[in-house]
Amino acid sequence: xxxxxxxxxxxxxxxxxxxxxxxxxxxxxxxxxxxxxxxxxxxxxxxxxxxxxxxxxxxxxxxxxxxxxxxxxxxxxxxxxxxxxxxxxxxxxxxxxxxxxxxxxxxxxxxxxxxxxxxxxxxxxxxxxxxxxxxxxxxxxxxxxxxxxxxxxxxxxxxxxxxxxxxxxxxxxxxxxxxxxxxxxxxxxxxxxxxxxxxxxxxxxxxxxxxxxxxxxxxxxxxxxxxxxxxxxxxxxxxxxxxxxxxxxxxxxxxxxxxxxxxxxxxxxxxxxxxxxxxxxxxxxxxxxxxxxxxxxxxxxxxxxxxxxxxxxxxxxxxxxxxxxxxxxxxxxxxxxxxxxxxxxxxxxxxxxxxxxxxxxxxxxxxxxxxxxxxxxxxxxxxxxxxxxxxxxxxxxxxxxxxxxxxxxxxxxxxxxxxxxxxxxxxxxxxxxxxxxxxxxxxxxxxxxxxxxxxxxxxxxxxxxxxxxxxxxxxxxxxxxxxxxxxxxxxxxxxxxxxxxxxxxxxx
RNA sequence: GGUCCUGUGGCCGAGCGGCUAGGCUGAGCUCUGCAAAAGCUCCUACAGCGGUUCGAAUCCGCUCGGGACCUCCA
Numbered sequence: 001x002x003x004x005x006x007x008x009x010x011x012x013x014x015x016x017x018x019x020x021x022x023x024x025x026x027x028x029x030x031x032x033x034x035x036x037x038x039x040x041x042x043x044x045x046x047x048x049x050x051x052x053x054x055x056x057x058x059x060x061x062x063x064x065x066x067x068x069x070x071x072x073x074x075x076x077x078x079x080x081x082x083x084x085x086x087x088x089x090x091x092x093x094x095x096x097x098x099x100x101x102x103x104x105x106x107x108x109x110x111x112x113x114x115x116x117x118x119x120x121x122x123x124x125x126x127x128x129x130x131x132x133x134x135x136x137x138x139x140x141x142x143x144x145x146x147x148x149x150x151x152x153x154x155x156x157x158x159x160x161x162x163x164x165x166x167x168x169x170x171x172x173x174x175x176x177x178x179x180x181x182x183x184x185x186x187x188x189x190x191x192x193x194x195x196x197x198x199x200x201x202x203x204x205x206x207x208x209x210x211x212x213x214x215x216x217x218x219x220x221x222x223x224x225x226x227x228x229x230x231x232x233x234x235x236x237x238x239x240x241x242x243x244x245x246x247x248x249x250x251x252x253x254x255x256x257x258x259x260x261x262x263x264x265x266x267x268x269x270x271x272x273x274x275x276x277x278x279x280x281x282x283x284x285x286x287x288x289x290x291x292x293x294x295x296x297x298x299x300x301x302x303x304x305x306x307x308x309x310x311x312x313x314x315x316x317x318x319x320x321x322x323x324x325x326x327x328x329x330x331x332x333x334x335x336x337x338x339x340x341x342x343x344x345x346x347x348x349x350x351x352x353x354x355x356x357x358x359x360x361x362x363x364x365x366x367x368x369x370x371x372x373x374x375x376x377x378x379x380x381x382x383x384x385x386x387x388x389x390x391x392x393x394x395x396x397x398x399x400x401x402x403x404x405x406x407x408x409x410x411x412x413x414x415x416x417x418x419x420x421x422x423x424x425x426x427x428x429x430x431x432x433x434x435x436x437x438x439x440x441x442x443x444x445x446x447x448x449x450x451x452x453x454x455x456x457x458x459x460x461x462x463x464x465x466x467x468x469x470x471x472x473x474x475x476x477x478x479x480x481x482x483x484x485x486x487x488x489x490x491x492x493x494x495x496x497x498x499x500x501x502x503x504x505x506x507x508x
Numbered sequence: 509g510g511u512c513c514u515g516u517g518g519c520c521g522a523g524c525g526g527c528u529a530g531g532c533u534g535a536g537c538u539c540u541g542c543a544a545a546a547g548c549u550c551c552u553a554c555a556g557c558g559g560u561u562c563g564a565a566u567c568c569g570c571u572c573g574g575g576a577c578c579u580c581c582a
Contacts, residue, residue: 172511177511273582281575282575355531407530483542498540498543499545
């Protein structure tokens with residue numbers, strides 16, 4: 001098996017990946033809080049982890065990929081432990097059951113992720129479906145002396161925990177630093193320490209979602225769900241835990257504290273974090289309001305304010321979106337995301353996206369050319385070496401930009417062979433097909449977008465009739481007619497490519 | 509204010525001490541009836557100033573930009 005190196009946030013180094021129980025791999029990713037539609041920045045994160053999941057599968061690992069859905073417990077003001085539950089608030093505003101809110105947005109979330117061709121996780125557990133597990137974990141944390149009860153609320157005692165443990169192991173910040181350099185905050189009256197966080201909250205009367213617990217009728221804190229669910233499905237210590245970088249200092253830091261506080265062992269061997277998607281250099285986030293939605297990017301249009309949802313198949317759209325020059329297909333967007341490494345910020349712009357789209361088309365066009373390549377007895381290229389370079393790129397912390405650079409080498413070789421400017425053996429051609437199948441389709445998760453339906457077959461036939469007429473005109477040196485056919489087809493959105501073997505076409 | 513990350517050619521974006529990715533754009537050439545497509549060639553950059561080194565985009569220091577986190581966020 002290829003040695004794979006993964007950047008570990010804990011050590012801040014790339015480390016060789018060694019699973020606890022090969023070939024099994026436990027992989028947990030913090031999923032979305034479904035109180036509104038996911039935006040394209042959320043999608044970037046889940047797409048990045050999809051590449052990792054796909055590559056691990058390709059390498060032969062048996063991966064259990066768990067990605068949670070947060071449907072309860074995420075307060076508007078986490079640090080104070082105050083404010084409404086985010087989902088409960090939307091439920092109240094929209095006069096729906098909280099589960100209706102979650103159902104609506106999880107439907108949209110899944111549809112968008114499916115359009116982006118991400119594989120579904122093995123398990124998608126919800127926080128509300130794991131209340132007993134969370135209560136049991138809280139009981140253990142209390143038993144171990146790391147949490148205290150205050151008027152029906154349970155808080156994690158961070159300073160107590162930090163006496164014997166490195167609380168800031170992920171963020172690299174010392175406990176003193178965190179205690180002393182925090183902004184002034186309100187609503188801290190119940191907590192003993194300013195870094196303490198809620199494990200269980202007593203429900204106020206207006207709170208819709210509530211469960212019985214030993215401490216009060218209430219609901220779990222935000223961080224405990226991931227600790228409880230990852231432990232349930234992956235064990236006390238598992239291989240990889242991922243999430244957005246913005247989760248490092250609070251959510252993941254507290255997750256570690258809870259798990260260690262409960263079980264006395266580090267929950268995760270490799271912590272992996274993806275960088276943010278930015279818009280004009282600024283992080284895209286729901287709280288900043290600078291978000292746009294996948295459906296808007298895929299259509300180039302603005303979501304109508306009276307659209308019941310942003311689920312692509314149901315969205316009501318208005319005029320052209322002010323941010324986009326045009327629509328960008330999900331696969332072009334996916335390719336665009338992969339041209340930047342997952343640990344770098346990805347800045348959105350029409351120019352960058354258009355450039356990616358063209359590059360992606362070139363890769364797909366070369367794949368079609370590859371199917372009809374003529375082989376030679378000798379070869380002028382080292383295709384096996386190219387294949388290994390593709391693996392080297394992925395083994396180096398999932399370096400998709402370098403992988404793509406290597407694939408463009410393959411594109412050049414394919415096109416040159418097609419132009420009879422270099423030679424490939426039949427075996428080379430088979431290896432190139434394997435490279436495409438493995439890296440482009442299976443690992444990067446790209447796919448051909450034209451639907452192979454009846455209408456397309458008819459179109460294919462119709463265009464071929466016209467191309468034959470044009471070729472006859474060319475043979476007859478009737479260039480007025482041949483050019484007219486070409487120009488009319490271009491106007492109709494069809495681009496013709498002539499070659500020695502004949503003419504092909506594609507949609508523009 | 510504190511902690512950390514970052515600054516690469518017209519644009520995007522790799523790079524982790526030597527062999528100067530890749531894409532997009534632009535120019536020229538080949539092919540072509542003319543185009544398009546494709547191929548080839550060219551435009552060879554590392555914010556600034558110092559330092560370490562035989563050698564630095566890459567390490568160190570300072571200066572100036574940009575960003576993230578320290579409150580919820582993927």
